[in-house]
Amino acid sequence: MSSTPPDDIILQAQGLTRQFRSGGSLIGGAHTVTAVDGIDLEIRRGQIFAVVGESGSGKTTLGRMLAGLLQPTSGGVFYRGRDIASLDRRGRADFRRRMQIVFQDPYSSLDPRMRIGAQIREPLDIHRIGTSAERRKRVDELLERVGMAPSYANAFPAELSGGQRQRVGIAMALASSPEVIVADEPTSALDVSVQAQVLNLLAELQRENNLTIIFITHDLGVVQHFSDRVAVMYLGRVVEEMDTAPLFADPRHPYTRMLFSAIPDRDPSRAVPLQMPTGEPPSPLAPPPGCTFHPRCPVALDACSAVQPALVGAGNRHLTACIRVGPDGARVPVAAAAPSPIREATLSGALP
Amino acid sequence: MSMAASSRLRALSKPTPAAIGAAIVLLLAALAVLAPYISPYDSESMDFNAVLSPPSLAHLFGTDNFGRDVLTRALFGLRVSLIAAIGSVAAAMVVGVPLGLLAGYRRGFVDAVIMRPVDVIMAFPAIVLVVALAGVFRQSLGLMTLAIGFVYFPIIVRVMRGAAIEVSDALFVEGARARGASRVRIMARHVLPNAITPVLVQASALMGVAILMEAAISFIGLGVQPPTPSLGLMLSDGRSYMGDAPWLVICPGLGILVAVLGFNLMGDGLPRLLDAANRRRK
Numbered sequence: 001m002s003s004t005p006p007d008d009i010i011l012q013a014q015g016l017t018r019q020f021r022s023g024g025s026l027i028g029g030a031h032t033v034t035a036v037d038g039i040d041l042e043i044r045r046g047q048i049f050a051v052v053g054e055s056g057s058g059k060t061t062l063g064r065m066l067a068g069l070l071q072p073t074s075g076g077v078f079y080r081g082r083d084i085a086s087l088d089r090r091g092r093a094d095f096r097r098r099m100q101i102v103f104q105d106p107y108s109s110l111d112p113r114m115r116i117g118a119q120i121r122e123p124l125d126i127h128r129i130g131t132s133a134e135r136r137k138r139v140d141e142l143l144e145r146v147g148m149a150p151s152y153a154n155a156f157p158a159e160l161s162g163g164q165r166q167r168v169g170i171a172m173a174l175a176s177s178p179e180v181i182v183a184d185e186p187t188s189a190l191d192v193s194v195q196a197q198v199l200n201l202l203a204e205l206q207r208e209n210n211l212t213i214i215f216i217t218h219d220l221g222v223v224q225h226f227s228d229r230v231a232v233m234y235l236g237r238v239v240e241e242m243d244t245a246p247l248f249a250d251p252r253h254p255y256t257r258m259l260f261s262a263i264p265d266r267d268p269s270r271a272v273p274l275q276m277p278t279g280e281p282p283s284p285l286a287p288p289p290g291c292t293f294h295p296r297c298p299v300a301l302d303a304c305s306a307v308q309p310a311l312v313g314a315g316n317r318h319l320t321a322c323i324r325v326g327p328d329g330a331r332v333p334v335a336a337a338a339p340s341p342i343r344e345a346t347l348s349g350a351l352p
Numbered sequence: 353m354s355m356a357a358s359s360r361l362r363a364l365s366k367p368t369p370a371a372i373g374a375a376i377v378l379l380l381a382a383l384a385v386l387a388p389y390i391s392p393y394d395s396e397s398m399d400f401n402a403v404l405s406p407p408s409l410a411h412l413f414g415t416d417n418f419g420r421d422v423l424t425r426a427l428f429g430l431r432v433s434l435i436a437a438i439g440s441v442a443a444a445m446v447v448g449v450p451l452g453l454l455a456g457y458r459r460g461f462v463d464a465v466i467m468r469p470v471d472v473i474m475a476f477p478a479i480v481l482v483v484a485l486a487g488v489f490r491q492s493l494g495l496m497t498l499a500i501g502f503v504y505f506p507i508i509v510r511v512m513r514g515a516a517i518e519v520s521d522a523l524f525v526e527g528a529r530a531r532g533a534s535r536v537r538i539m540a541r542h543v544l545p546n547a548i549t550p551v552l553v554q555a556s557a558l559m560g561v562a563i564l565m566e567a568a569i570s571f572i573g574l575g576v577q578p579p580t581p582s583l584g585l586m587l588s589d590g591r592s593y594m595g596d597a598p599w600l601v602i603c604p605g606l607g608i609l610v611a612v613l614g615f616n617l618m619g620d621g622l623p624r625l626l627d628a629a630n631r632r633r634k
């Protein structure tokens with residue numbers, strides 16, 4: 001595996017896998033859950049890279065591994081071409097300074113017994129950035145930059161609203177001048193009106209500082225407007241990865257298409273291309289054989305339960321993991337296989 | 353917000369059990385500190401013209417078998433009790449809080465290395481351990497205080513560890529780790545302030561227990577030595593005259609009762625008190 005990527009690739013995952021043991025007791029044996037299963041990613045500098053998926057798809061686990069908060073079971077995360085697991089002391093300190101995380105829940109991500117100013121200042125204290133006076137000034141600037149009065153530096157988290165807390169969370173992440181921010185559903189705990197403000201703030205900050213943002217979410221509407229590139233996750237694997245605009249224009253994987261069909265459209269006359277996803281995702285304790293999506297897939301073939309499709313693609317770096325999508329992006333003709341007629345009925349309007 | 357703030361202020365100003373407990377403790381502490389100045393007599397001077405005299409205007413709580421003023425001796429005895437209580441609990445916290453914090457935050461091997469010896473100490477009945485320690489070492493107030501502290505530090509370790517385990521799972525601790533904070537910083541700046549409340553409650557309750565413990569040790573003659581007054585020693589000495597001169601045991605007994613009650617009441621309301629103080633703006 002190459003670890004010398006092009007210069008503009010700031011973060012890379014290679015074969016990233018994480019397993020958890022669960023349910024172990026004296027009587028019953030422990031099960032192994034594979035939350036993230038062999039993911040390869042290349043994230044370019046200055047990109048907003050969205051990771052979308054349902055609950056339990058492993059997107060948060062992926063984000064925590066990319067942020068260096070969780071050790072992968074196998075595979076590795078490479079920051080500027082260097083494996084973060086093998087960084088020396090100084091390298092790790094630098095990584096901790098340049099990689100920041102914004103958590104989903106702004107109610108538990110702030111220390112309830114520490115004043116806001118001290119929390120924003122902490123990264124500066126940790127990495128010994130600037131003099132004491134400069135740090136104080138930077139805290140005021142950061143608060144203003146995220147749209148809060150500097151007087152909030154003296155407040156405790158309990159005095160703030162959810163939106164204000166998440167602004168503080170963003171200010172904390174910005175304090176040490178990071179290059180990459182992992183934002184794990186930063187808006188899903190907030191009111192809708194506040195969500196837009198926080199997202200706009202993130203987008204502005206991204207442009208100002210040429211930040212790379214790994215944006216983990218289940219909200220496709222947000223992804224469409226906010227991100228440059230999207231990876232769609234299903235049961236621990238990436239099933240499709242593509243730049244945002246072309247992906248939304250031309251989703252290829254059946255799961256992606258189902259997800260997109262779930263986005264409410266303002267124009268009711270537009271046809272719903274595929275049926276909504278049916279049923280729950282299968283238990284990650286016992287994932288289905290072959291393509292893990294096949295039990296819910298309207299266009300599944302018999303072969304889908306036998307072969308796990310690789311994430312492949314051709315031009316335009318459009319990657320898809322589906323045997324019904326050819327490597328050139330063309331869909332395998334329906335007639336080429338022998339699917340069940342009932343499923344084909346659902347399919348007829350769906351795959352051109 | 354302002355409604356919540358004012359209701360908290362009201363909660364603080366209402367005479368809650370906690371406030372009453374805190375007031376009792378403060379009052380007793382003031383009495384103990386000021387004992388040499390406010391007590392009507394000298395604690396060790398004897399007056400053989402007034403042996404075992406009942407309570408009167410001259411001697412509010414009577415005199416003992418050497419003609420010493422019981423109130424004066426009780427005030428000085430309170431001093432000894434509070435020094436033993438505060439000293440022993442402080443010693444237990446100085447040792448117990450860092451150990452419990454470390455065990456709870458690090459878990460695993462570090463946890464086991466700290467907790468197994470602590471469990472061994474905990475397995476001994478407290479009074480037996482203190483009596484053994486008090487018997488081995490020269491009898492003095494300082495050593496007795498340390499002995500009581502030694503018996504109670506495992507309790508502090510356990511409470512601190514439990515609270516630290518809970519707080520260590522919080523998102524803000526993971527966030528601090530993500531920002532590159534050192535272990536020491538995370539434990540001192542994030543885990544400790546959020547986990548200390550139950551430890552303080554436990555410490556307050558232990559103060560009451562330590563007062564009883566000091567009284568018990570002095571009662572059986574292994575603690576403070578005469579003629580230094582101690583509440584426990586006064587009970588012990590007064591026991592023989594209890595039928596004729598009940599005031600000899602009533603006064604120190606009441607002292608112990610009120611002090612223990614004060615510490616326990618204070619401990620009960622401590623979490624709310626600390627929380628309210630912390631949440632107030634600026």
